[in-house]
Structures are given as C-alpha cells and as structure tokens.
Amino acid sequence: MTQPTAQPDYSTLEVDLNHFVENQPQHLPEVNREATSHRDYPEAISPKSEVANLEKEPAPRKICGLRRKIFFAIIIAVAIVAAAVIAGVVVAVTKKDNHDASDDDSSPGETAGDSTDSGTALLPNTKMASANFTDEFGHSNYLVVYQLRNLAIYMSAYNSSEDAWIVSPVVDGTNGISLDLVRNGTNLALDVYYHNTTWRDVHLYWQSPTNAIKTLFRNDTSTTVTLSPKEWTYPFSTDRYTGADGSSIVSYGRQCVYCTLYTYIFFQDNTDEVLGGVLFHDNEDGWTDRNFTDITSPAANTSLALAVIPATNSSDRGMSIFYQTGSGVLAQLTYDGNLGYSGQTLSRGLVDKSSIVAFSTGFNDTENDVSDLGFQVLTTDPDADGVLLTYYHNGDWVAADEVTALSSCASRSSMAVNLGRRVYCVVDADHGDVKIVEWVWRGEPSGDTDSFSSYDKIGTVDTTIN
Structure with a gap:
C-alpha cells in the first residue's frame, strides 16, 4: 500500500498582495505647487514628534506689527489721500482769490476781472x-x-x-x-x-x-x-x-x-x-x-x-x-x-x-x-x-x-x-x-x-x- 507523501508543515498557498487597495497603482491628480504662493497654503498640523524633527521655516518679516506688504500699501494710500487734500485746498484758495479780485474790478471805467471762473458771471455794476x-x-x-x-x-x-x-x-x-x-x-x-x-x-x-x-x-x-x-x-x-x-x-x-x-x-x-x-x-x-x-x-x-x-x-x-x-x-x-x-x-x-x-x-x-x-x-x-x-x-x-x-x-x-x-x-x-x-x-x-x-x-x- 502506497504511503501518502509527507506534507510540509506550512501552507503552499501564495498570498496575492495586489489584492489590497494599498498596493493598487495610484492615479491621483498631482498637486500643482506653483498654483499659489506658499505663504497662502493652510498650515499643516503634524504630531509634535514630527514637527520637532523638521527645520522650522522663518516667520515673515513685519513692520510695526504688520506684514511689509500691508504696511507699505497703507503708507501709499495715506500719501494719496494727503495729496488730494492739499490739491483741494490750493484750488479753493485760488478760486477765492480770483473771485475777490473780480469783485474789486467792478467800478465804472476800469477793466473787469478776467478770471476763467468768473468772467462769464454778471458784472456787479451791470446796467440793463x-x-x-x-x-x-x-x-x-x-x-x-x-x-x-x-x-x-x-x-x-x-x-x-x-x-x-x-x-x-x-x-x-x-x-x-x-x-x-x-x-x-x-x-x-x-x-x-x-x-x-x-x-x-x-x-x-x-x-x-x-x-x-x-x-x-x-x-x-x-x-x-x-x-x-x-x-x-x-x-x-x-x-x-x-x-x-x-x-x-x-x-x-x-x-x-x-x-x-x-x-x-x-x-x-x-x-x-x-x-x-x-x-x-x-x-x-x-x-x-x-x-x-x-x-x-x-x-x-x-x-x-x-x-x-x-x-x-x-x-x-x-x-x-x-x-x-x-x-x-x-x-x-x-x-x-x-x-x-x-x-x-x-x-x-x-x-x-x-x-x-x-x-x-x-x-x-x-x-x-x-x-x-x-x-x-x-x-x-x-x-x-x-x-x-x-x-x-x-x-x-x-x-x-x-x-x-x-x-x-x-x-x-x-x-x-x-x-x-x-x-x-x-x-x-x-x-x-x-x-x-x-x-x-x-x-x-x-x-x-x-x-x-x-x-x-x-x-x-x-x-x-x-
């Protein structure tokens, strides 16, 4: 009577590792790292042990507690407003001076003021x-x-x-x-x-x-x-x-x-x-x-x-x-x-x-x-x-x-x-x-x-x- 062949003491079944999702080929979209400035990315939250092992990125430079870009934008805006105010004051004073000069030139026999702003106004001493x-x-x-x-x-x-x-x-x-x-x-x-x-x-x-x-x-x-x-x-x-x-x-x-x-x-x-x-x-x-x-x-x-x-x-x-x-x-x-x-x-x-x-x-x-x-x-x-x-x-x-x-x-x-x-x-x-x-x-x-x-x-x- 033929004796059965001795069986090994481990299974001969091979495990198919591709069966697991983790080992499937990944076809995910690649992150475009140039799409936005790195300073605008959301901050990553990592375990403390990992953070401790990373080289810390230097903090942005600030002026008076404000980021440099924001600080200089505020300075430029203030300068523009100040220039507009000064220009308005100069124009108002000039108009007043021209108007006053025209009023002084209203007597008979004298030349009336030739101010652009007032030249087409009625002559104060006009006859009709x-x-x-x-x-x-x-x-x-x-x-x-x-x-x-x-x-x-x-x-x-x-x-x-x-x-x-x-x-x-x-x-x-x-x-x-x-x-x-x-x-x-x-x-x-x-x-x-x-x-x-x-x-x-x-x-x-x-x-x-x-x-x-x-x-x-x-x-x-x-x-x-x-x-x-x-x-x-x-x-x-x-x-x-x-x-x-x-x-x-x-x-x-x-x-x-x-x-x-x-x-x-x-x-x-x-x-x-x-x-x-x-x-x-x-x-x-x-x-x-x-x-x-x-x-x-x-x-x-x-x-x-x-x-x-x-x-x-x-x-x-x-x-x-x-x-x-x-x-x-x-x-x-x-x-x-x-x-x-x-x-x-x-x-x-x-x-x-x-x-x-x-x-x-x-x-x-x-x-x-x-x-x-x-x-x-x-x-x-x-x-x-x-x-x-x-x-x-x-x-x-x-x-x-x-x-x-x-x-x-x-x-x-x-x-x-x-x-x-x-x-x-x-x-x-x-x-x-x-x-x-x-x-x-x-x-x-x-x-x-x-x-x-x-x-x-x-x-x-x-x-x-x-």
Whole structure:
C-alpha cells in the first residue's frame, strides 16, 4: 500500500498582495505647487514628534506689527489721500482769490476781472435794457440785455410758449467787435421795431471807453433758440455820436401799429444837454440830430427813461423822456417824434444815484373807446433802500408812496422795464454775485389807483452761458 507523501508543515498557498487597495497603482491628480504662493497654503498640523524633527521655516518679516506688504500699501494710500487734500485746498484758495479780485474790478471805467471762473458771471455794476413784442402766434416775448464781468454783452430772451429763457451773445469779441470797444458798466439801450406780425428789427446801443455811442442792428430775432453774434451788424461806416462820460442811453423803435414811426436814440452830450438822433427810412445818410434846448437843464449823468405815447390819431403819437434836473427833481420831456417838444417838472424829488424807468398804458385819445393814457415812473432811492412810484392818471401826476415789493432793487439801483409791464432789477446774490430778478405790474390802468403799487415777483432771469 502506497504511503501518502509527507506534507510540509506550512501552507503552499501564495498570498496575492495586489489584492489590497494599498498596493493598487495610484492615479491621483498631482498637486500643482506653483498654483499659489506658499505663504497662502493652510498650515499643516503634524504630531509634535514630527514637527520637532523638521527645520522650522522663518516667520515673515513685519513692520510695526504688520506684514511689509500691508504696511507699505497703507503708507501709499495715506500719501494719496494727503495729496488730494492739499490739491483741494490750493484750488479753493485760488478760486477765492480770483473771485475777490473780480469783485474789486467792478467800478465804472476800469477793466473787469478776467478770471476763467468768473468772467462769464454778471458784472456787479451791470446796467440793463429791455424790450418786448407779441409774435404772430399771440405769444409774449421779452428781451433783456446786460453785461458780463469780461465786458461782453449778452441777451436773455423769453417766449411764453416755451416758458424758458434763452441766453445768446451779442458782443463777445467774435463778431468783429472787440471787447475793448465796450465800456465797463456801460449804459445799454434796446428796442424792437415793428414792421408786421412776422417781421421786426432789434436795435442795441452801448458806450465805448472813449464815450462813442455804438450801435448794432438785427434784422430779425428768435426767442426760442440761441442766436449767433455774427447776425448783429452795423449799417453805417462811422459812429455818429459821442456822449458825455458815462451817459445814460435810451432808444425807441416803432413798437406798435399805433406808435410813432422811425428809430430814435437819446443821450447826454458833453454839455450835459439831452441830444437826440432819428433814423428816417428815407435817409440813406444815417442819423438826423434833434436838440432839446428849451427844457429844464438835466443833472450831469442823469438816468434817462423813455415811454411810448400810442394814439389812434397819428398826430397825437409821440414819446416821453424822463430825467433828473440839476435841482434834483423828476422832469418830463414830451416829444412828437419830429420837431415838436415840451417839458415840465414833476413833484418828485430824487437823489444823485437815482435810477429812472417808465412805461405807459392806454392811448392818447379822448374821443375813441380806448383806455386813457397813463404812465408808471419808478425811481430808486438807494439812500433809503426804496423804490418810489410816480404815476399819471386821468390827466394828473401823483407822487405815490414806496413800492415795497421792489425794495430789493434800490441798493444796486439798476433797473429796466418794457411795454409789457415787466420790471427787471439787479439784486444781490450769494458769494458777492448778483442776479437779475423779474416782476410784473398787476395794476389796472382804468381801475382803482390803489392797485398801481401792485407788483408781483416772477422769478430770476436765466443768464447762464451753456
């Protein structure tokens, strides 16, 4: 019997080590050690025994307890803020100095400040002139001219259909007329000549530093768009008139169907007499002189005001010119537009710096069914900070009381009116500046005279140059 083969005393089974996961090939993603800076890695937590055997990495260098990068970033930020603060202070001081210098340059006969920031602001001692018309659509239109600190002459125009003021240059040095030909604080005159409902001319007058009376004409105008100064022209080759130093100027153009024809200008000459010029349509040589010698002598540099006298009968038409006499009272010069004139003094005392403005109401008719002729004459009294009313009603002149609504007009004593019963005054604004404010007369010409002192403020005239 065969004996079984002896078995070894250990198993012959071989252990497959690949069976264990630990011994499987590893296909894991490799760590990209360049992806971020090593200083941004999370700190590894190792057993103390292992940490003790590792060489410690040196700690980042710090300044004032802050990492160097953060410290220098803070220093740079502080430097930028400090530079901005210093620059702001310098700019503010510079603007204040320029503004103060401009305020000091506002006296007549001197050059206004030419600061970039203030050159286009209103000249504090600006004079004004105003005119109005009704267009073919029945809309009311108002024009106001004034002077800027850089001596330019601008016009603000208002159309009731737009309910906005449109600002346009008239004399700004770009239309062949140098600003050297504009007197600082010049008196201004403005009128609108009526041809028909769709055609009207605009006339502007001012005084040069040499006292020449300068003139510009515009064949037509718009109150809804900005106008170019190049559209203002002068049809005559020379300046005909020279006024007294700082003379007041008033002008007239046919204002209505029932108004005097032709174009007129009035001012004081070197003898302080009132001199007039008329521009007839059939006169190709230009102006014809008109002298008014048989009147009470005017005061030197008196304010002049003009109000039209409409009439259905052409022989009753004309205009009134109001001025201050040498004895300090208000006077009226009534002129028929040709050769006839007369004068009288009124019971209203004036001070040296009084400004005079006037407008008329009604018609110079006694037989037609129209309202009677009336006048509103406003005079400033800077010494008393008031504006006084003198009116003409039912054939009589009355020296009325102060118009309290217009009291803010007194200190600057610069006023303008138009036949549309609008009053404009230069009044003080913020930061030493000035502005133009508009009022409207609410009186009833044929009603109670208590309403004659009723003026309502409309608002500020926009003079902003865009």
